[in-house]
Amino acid sequence: MHELSIATSILEAVRKERRRLNDARITKVGVRIGELAGVDPEALNFSFEILVKGTDLEPLALDIEFLPRRHACSECRHEFTVADYQFDCPACGSQATRCIGGDELELSYLEVEEA
Amino acid sequence: MSRVPLEEKVLNENDRIAARLRERFLRRQILCLNFISSPGAGKTSLLEGTLERFTAQERVALLTGDIQTDNDARRLARFGFPVKQITTGGACHLDARMIERALADWPLESLDTLLIENVGNLVCPSSYDLGEAAKVVVLSVAEGEDKPLKYPAIFFKAELLVMNKTDLLPYVSFDLEKARAYSRQVHPEIEIIELSCKTGEGFEEWMRWLAGRREMPGRKEGKGSAA
Numbered sequence: 341m342h343e344l345s346i347a348t349s350i351l352e353a354v355r356k357e358r359r360r361l362n363d364a365r366i367t368k369v370g371v372r373i374g375e376l377a378g379v380d381p382e383a384l385n386f387s388f389e390i391l392v393k394g395t396d397l398e399p400l401a402l403d404i405e406f407l408p409r410r411h412a413c414s415e416c417r418h419e420f421t422v423a424d425y426q427f428d429c430p431a432c433g434s435q436a437t438r439c440i441g442g443d444e445l446e447l448s449y450l451e452v453e454e455a
Numbered sequence: 456m457s458r459v460p461l462e463e464k465v466l467n468e469n470d471r472i473a474a475r476l477r478e479r480f481l482r483r484q485i486l487c488l489n490f491i492s493s494p495g496a497g498k499t500s501l502l503e504g505t506l507e508r509f510t511a512q513e514r515v516a517l518l519t520g521d522i523q524t525d526n527d528a529r530r531l532a533r534f535g536f537p538v539k540q541i542t543t544g545g546a547c548h549l550d551a552r553m554i555e556r557a558l559a560d561w562p563l564e565s566l567d568t569l570l571i572e573n574v575g576n577l578v579c580p581s582s583y584d585l586g587e588a589a590k591v592v593v594l595s596v597a598e599g600e601d602k603p604l605k606y607p608a609i610f611f612k613a614e615l616l617v618m619n620k621t622d623l624l625p626y627v628s629f630d631l632e633k634a635r636a637y638s639r640q641v642h643p644e645i646e647i648i649e650l651s652c653k654t655g656e657g658f659e660e661w662m663r664w665l666a667g668r669r670e671m672p673g674r675k676e677g678k679g680s681a682a
Binding site: 439448 | 456457458459460461462463464465466467468469546547548550578579581582583604606607608609611612640641643
């Protein structure tokens with residue numbers, strides 16, 4: 341259940357940004373989570389709600405963009421999404437592909453109310 | 456309503472401390488390994504077997520994390536190398552700040568190898584960079600061979616998979632071939648060593664791997680991150 345500490349880190353970042361934005365009212369925070377990040381979106385939502393409830397950040401929504409594993413072909417350069425551990429290049433059939441994404445655990449945006 | 460783009464890692468603060476630790480380790484040419492497994496897979500036994508085979512002159516130290524008790528530290532301290540227990544008091548993983556704090560009063564200059572035993576958990580520790588050169592995942596044959604598919608994050612990030620308790624293979628339904636194949640599905644370049652801490656079979660290969668890794672204590676290209 342490390343989603344609780346992940347949610348804590350997200351809220352720390354939101355507070356830091358709020359100070360930078362002169363205490364603007366932040367209504368939503370967007371995060372990108374890759375399937376290889378080892379973070380469960382449902383547990384993260386749950387933890388986030390608990391931590392926000394009753395604080396000065398309320399109401400604050402969490403928008404999770406869940407990203408699949410992505411590979412690039414070392415031969416034809418084609419980039420593709422990996423499903424069911426099928427790593428071969430769908431364009432040229434090569435087995436020489438490498439992972440280029442899917443372990444993201446990043447903040448992507450804040451939605452801010454205009455003053 | 457306006458949208459402010461952010462380009463920051465969620466665990467930015469942890470990663471910053473981990474980067475600082477990694478730089479310290481590299482400057483002193485210290486190999487730091489982060490051992491991760493589910494509870495009971497044999498991390499402590501693997502470390503015990505390792506220390507047992509070291510001569511007293513080896514410049515090795517250990518940090519061991521648990522939610523409660525210092526049982527592991529006591530098990531490991533028998534060998535005479537410096538050991539420190541980190542009791543997380545509930546947290547399911549070690550983070551970089553805990554490592555930095557634990558090392559604060561330690562003479563790093565007397566070391567060339569730091570072995571960190573994470574909290575027994577196959578999920579959470581995989582998200583927290585501790586400044587290590589490599590993660591080592593330990594899987595025992597008493598578990599299911601599909602663990603790599605169920606918990607891909609750690610198998611993807613680990614440089615080495617140690618398959619432990621091979622002495623139990625005749626008694627369990629664990630399919631070694633499948634376990635290897637699943638691990639390589641998740642992480643084609645993962646290195647795999649099979650051993651038994653109990654009988655010592657396969658242990659030489661692990662000691663050779665460790666010796667080789669101590670010769671090049673840095674991070675390998677492309678490990679620990681997809682990018």
